Amino acid sequence: MPLVEVHDVHKSFGDLEVLKGVSFDVRQGEVVCIIGPSGSGKSTLIRCINGLNNIQQGSIKVEGQEVNDPNLNLLELRKKVGIVFQQYNLFPHKTALENVMMAPVKVLKEPKKEVEERARALIAKVRLGGKEDVYPGHLSGGQQQRVAIARSLAMRPDVMLFDEVTAALDPETVKEVLLTIKELAAEGMTCILVTHEMGFAREVADHVYFTDRGVIVEHGPPEELFTRAKDERTQRFLSQVV
Amino acid sequence: MKTVRPFRIDAEALSSFLPSRAIRGWQGLLLLGIFLASLAAAQAQGVAAPQTPSAIATLIEWMPFILKGFVLNLVMSFLAMGIATVLGIALGMLQLSHSRLLRAPAWIITHLFRNSPWLVILFVVMLLVPFEVELPGGRNLILSDWIKATIAFSLPVMANVSEIVRGAIVSIPRGQWESAESLAFTRGQTLRWIILPQCVKRAIPPWMNWYALLAMATPMASILGVREAVGNAQAAMEAAGARPELLVPFYLFLLLLFFAYIYPISIWTRAIERKYAVET
Ligand SMILES: Nc1ncnc2c1ncn2[C@@H]1O[C@H](COP(=O)(O)OP(=O)(O)OP(=O)(O)O)[C@@H](O)[C@H]1O
Ligand SMILES: [Mg+2]
Numbered sequence: 001m002p003l004v005e006v007h008d009v010h011k012s013f014g015d016l017e018v019l020k021g022v023s024f025d026v027r028q029g030e031v032v033c034i035i036g037p038s039g040s041g042k043s044t045l046i047r048c049i050n051g052l053n054n055i056q057q058g059s060i061k062v063e064g065q066e067v068n069d070p071n072l073n074l075l076e077l078r079k080k081v082g083i084v085f086q087q088y089n090l091f092p093h094k095t096a097l098e099n100v101m102m103a104p105v106k107v108l109k110e111p112k113k114e115v116e117e118r119a120r121a122l123i124a125k126v127r128l129g130g131k132e133d134v135y136p137g138h139l140s141g142g143q144q145q146r147v148a149i150a151r152s153l154a155m156r157p158d159v160m161l162f163d164e165v166t167a168a169l170d171p172e173t174v175k176e177v178l179l180t181i182k183e184l185a186a187e188g189m190t191c192i193l194v195t196h197e198m199g200f201a202r203e204v205a206d207h208v209y210f211t212d213r214g215v216i217v218e219h220g221p222p223e224e225l226f227t228r229a230k231d232e233r234t235q236r237f238l239s240q241v242v
Numbered sequence: 243m244k245t246v247r248p249f250r251i252d253a254e255a256l257s258s259f260l261p262s263r264a265i266r267g268w269q270g271l272l273l274l275g276i277f278l279a280s281l282a283a284a285q286a287q288g289v290a291a292p293q294t295p296s297a298i299a300t301l302i303e304w305m306p307f308i309l310k311g312f313v314l315n316l317v318m319s320f321l322a323m324g325i326a327t328v329l330g331i332a333l334g335m336l337q338l339s340h341s342r343l344l345r346a347p348a349w350i351i352t353h354l355f356r357n358s359p360w361l362v363i364l365f366v367v368m369l370l371v372p373f374e375v376e377l378p379g380g381r382n383l384i385l386s387d388w389i390k391a392t393i394a395f396s397l398p399v400m401a402n403v404s405e406i407v408r409g410a411i412v413s414i415p416r417g418q419w420e421s422a423e424s425l426a427f428t429r430g431q432t433l434r435w436i437i438l439p440q441c442v443k444r445a446i447p448p449w450m451n452w453y454a455l456l457a458m459a460t461p462m463a464s465i466l467g468v469r470e471a472v473g474n475a476q477a478a479m480e481a482a483g484a485r486p487e488l489l490v491p492f493y494l495f496l497l498l499l500f501f502a503y504i505y506p507i508s509i510w511t512r513a514i515e516r517k518y519a520v521e522t
Contacts (some may be wrong), residue, residue: 078426089421103425
């Protein structure tokens with residue numbers, strides 16, 4: 001059974017239909033990249049997977065749990081699905097360590113000591129050992145983004161969503177964030193990434209989806225999609241970004 | 243001419259200083275200087291009429307009585323601020339409720355009390371709130387005038403705290419709500435742990451400003467006969483024979499009394515404002 005099943009998803013904001021019947025599956029341990037022009041609905045799509053956006057039609061299942069369900073247990077869903085945003089969105093009034101510890105302690109009510117141990121290990125894992133007590137305002141964009149990744153991981157999710165997490169970063173710090181994600185993928189974390197980093201997508205992705213105007217135009221393994229795209233729209237997009 | 247009405251001129255000079263938020267240390271000293279000069283002048287006048295005690299002697303005699311009244315000003319300001327803060331925070335959050343049924347009344351209450359003269363609110367509360375209320379236990383609670391005045395003063399401040407809180411909450415970027423939501427925080431938990439703590443810094447300076455305004459408004463209670471500093475000063479002047487030459491020294495003393503209390507608060511507020519401006 002796939003970990004994430006997206007089936008015929010339709011999503012509108014008022015009269016604007018942003019997703020027009022999107023379907024795809026993500027298996028356990030798979031790394032999936034979603035690429036496509038600005039405004040094609042990539043962010044909307046992955047935000048639907050953890051219920052940040054609701055959908056009007058279709059079905060999204062995470063480990064068999066239906067997301068498009070009025071009686072959805074949001075807590076259960078969000079324990080399973082972690083998300084990292086372009087703008088990091090760290091809590092500015094909390095240190096790096098506190099940012100990572102907060103949700104497990106306040107929401108899951110796990111014992112503080114245990115959580116702290118885990119949080120310190122996660123901060124070390126994203127190569128920020130020594131920055132535990134620093135406030136986000138004193139960290140670089142890349143460092144903040146890695147704290148945001150650690151913060152998500154502290155909930156022990158089964159799948160991680162990344163929405164253009166390097167788009168707001170300086171070129172020098174992009175690499176360190178991509179490295180963190182690469183390591184995560186190598187450890188077997190299921191990842192769904194929206195990205196403009198084609199080289200990175202090619203390197204880490206098991207499967208790439210090209211979206212345009214609310215539909216998946218074409219998909220396939222990266223070497224296939226990046227070198228032998230069949231659809232004219234895909235070819236045009238790739239020739240522009242690569 | 244100069245000797246006949248020396249106080250009147252000084253009083254005008256003083257009152258022109260008062261509304262300004264830009265009073266600095268040297269201006270405070272200047273105020274003190276003017277006050278002392280006025281007292282000296284009052285003393286000189288007193289000498290001219292040896293059969294009655296001088297104005298300044300009368301003032302000194304009644305000072306403890308006025309200061310006792312001032313304690314009531316402080317008590318009213320503390321209580322009113324406490325009520326205003328608790329209710330204002332709740333009202334501010336209700337203004338942002340998803341439910342129209344909660345949002346609409348919160349909005350109406352906030353804007354009603356924000357946009358009415360305090361004096362009118364004071365009269366309305368005096369007239370509408372009963373002198374006695376029956377407690378559930380069967381006992382009666384006496385609502386004396388100073389308690390009613392405290393309630394009245396708390397209302398406009400509550401409304402302004404409500405706006406401060408609402409403004410601070412909406413100034414927090416949407417991304418904070420979203421990342422909290424994706425970490426499984428409920429709306430209430432997000433407010434409690436993430437949004438409100440970030441609001442505190444932004445809200446403290448305006449909150450302190452409103453406290454200063456509130457403390458300065460408490461003498462309005464004297465109109466209704468509450469024995470606070472101004473009411474007591476008036477009663478003292480009455481008792482001392484209602485001599486016109488008492489007016490200026492007594493009111494200047496009140497001015498200085500309130501100034502000595504409020505001015506440090508306003509300096510402190512500005513210091514905090516600067517500190518937070520640097521930090522963010
Ligand atoms: N909350 C919203 N309300 C109304 N319209 C929205 C909302 N969020 C997104 N949209 C619209 O939906 C469309 C798709 O937006 P989305 O952010 O999903 O695109 P995207 O593929 O992520 O683009 P980008 O690469 O620029 O991030 C856009 O036209 C956008 O204006
Ligand atoms: Mg996007």
